[in-house]
Amino acid sequence: MQHFVSFTIYILFFVGILTSCTERQQKRLAVTPTSYGKVDNIMVVADNYSWTTTIGDTFRNYFEALYPVTPQPEPIYDLRYKKPLEFKEVKVLKTHRAIIILGALDDMDDPASEIIRKSIGEENVKRASEQSNYRIAVHKDRWAQGQTVIYWFGPNRNELLKTIAKDNQRVMNQFNKADTELFIEQIYIPGQNLKAGTLIDKTFGIGLKIPREYFIAYEDSNAIWLRKETNKISSNIFIYSLPLSDSASLKPADHKFLRNKLTKKYFSTHIKDSYMQIDDRVLPIYYQEMTFASKPALQARGLWGMVNDFMGGSFVTYMIEDKPNDRMIILDGFIHAPGQKKRPEMRKLDMIFSTFN
Numbered sequence: 001m002q003h004f005v006s007f008t009i010y011i012l013f014f015v016g017i018l019t020s021c022t023e024r025q026q027k028r029l030a031v032t033p034t035s036y037g038k039v040d041n042i043m044v045v046a047d048n049y050s051w052t053t054t055i056g057d058t059f060r061n062y063f064e065a066l067y068p069v070t071p072q073p074e075p076i077y078d079l080r081y082k083k084p085l086e087f088k089e090v091k092v093l094k095t096h097r098a099i100i101i102l103g104a105l106d107d108m109d110d111p112a113s114e115i116i117r118k119s120i121g122e123e124n125v126k127r128a129s130e131q132s133n134y135r136i137a138v139h140k141d142r143w144a145q146g147q148t149v150i151y152w153f154g155p156n157r158n159e160l161l162k163t164i165a166k167d168n169q170r171v172m173n174q175f176n177k178a179d180t181e182l183f184i185e186q187i188y189i190p191g192q193n194l195k196a197g198t199l200i201d202k203t204f205g206i207g208l209k210i211p212r213e214y215f216i217a218y219e220d221s222n223a224i225w226l227r228k229e230t231n232k233i234s235s236n237i238f239i240y241s242l243p244l245s246d247s248a249s250l251k252p253a254d255h256k257f258l259r260n261k262l263t264k265k266y267f268s269t270h271i272k273d274s275y276m277q278i279d280d281r282v283l284p285i286y287y288q289e290m291t292f293a294s295k296p297a298l299q300a301r302g303l304w305g306m307v308n309d310f311m312g313g314s315f316v317t318y319m320i321e322d323k324p325n326d327r328m329i330i331l332d333g334f335i336h337a338p339g340q341k342k343r344p345e346m347r348k349l350d351m352i353f354s355t356f357n
Contacts, residue, residue, distance in 0.1 A: 032144060071303060116151045129155040184351055250319055314342045333353065
């Protein structure tokens with residue numbers, strides 16, 4: 001009988017160990033859900049007071065600023081506001097791919113602040129009160145794969161307002177990086193048009209990764225035109241090279257002159273005497289000097305329209321100064337997407353051009 005009791009205890013002990021190991025393994029092997037949400041779409045969690053007063057107004061002023069330049073006004077980000085209690089109770093909300101949680105750490109009645117305090121820990125709550133540059137904590141894959149969660153805080157509401165006004169670009173950069181990675185994945189998972197890439201290399205001596213959906217619409221010794229056509233949008237890439245000269249410099253006036261000259265030559269519709277031109281009658285062209293693939297460049301964003309026809313859309317141009325080869329390289333992307341949002345497609349064109357080398 002004694003041996004039987006000892007054996008039973010041994011078995012129970014052994015089963016207990018197995019059960020404990022199994023539970024730990026299950027936690028390790030548990031499948032983390034994949035995050036959901038579109039690019040440029042952010043869920044904001046904040047208490048009603050913060051969201052409806054100056055704090056929320058300041059936040060929206062930066063994150064809902066207009067994207068340059070689209071025919072109809074489109075914000076840089078689409079914001080989706082949620083109250084803290086709803087965010088805590090509805091589990092699926094925690095799997096959104098881009099989340100910002102705003103809160104003043106000294107507000108013990110604010111559920112959003114409670115979430116932040118628990119997430120960053122007591123030491124970092126104290127650090128926030130002592131260090132004025134500690135206002136943001138970034139957690140990757142917090143509740144879902146491919147997720148970016150940003151805890152944005154101040155020791156009090158006044159400091160929270162200050163950091164939103166001061167650090168908004170830092171927060172945007174975090175989401176831009178995550179969005180870029182997702183865009184690249186979406187654009188190139190179907191593969192590349194290697195034939196188009198080879199033609200670009202042969203014609204211009206440059207590298208550019210062209211997604212598979214684009215096809216070669218036209219080519220000559222100085223120009224290549226690529227198109228992607230769906231039932232909703234027409235996306236176009238135009239590449240051109242010309243010698244550097246007084247009329248081909250990184251000046252806004254030169255950009256407008258050159259683009260209008262080239263689009264008049266290369267782009268028209270079935271309507272007689274139609275041709276593409278810049279349309280800056282309502283919205284001016286947005287210009288930005290920049291470095292592009294280690295070369296001086298001018299970026300231009302604006303609207304185009306067809307003369308003698310009813311078509312139009314957004315465009316982006318990168319004029320790249322290539323002094324070693326005494327030439328100006330022009331990368332131009334434009335879309336025609338009636339009734340559709342233009343921002344996502346323009347962002348995709350930027351992603352394609354970012355592969356330039």
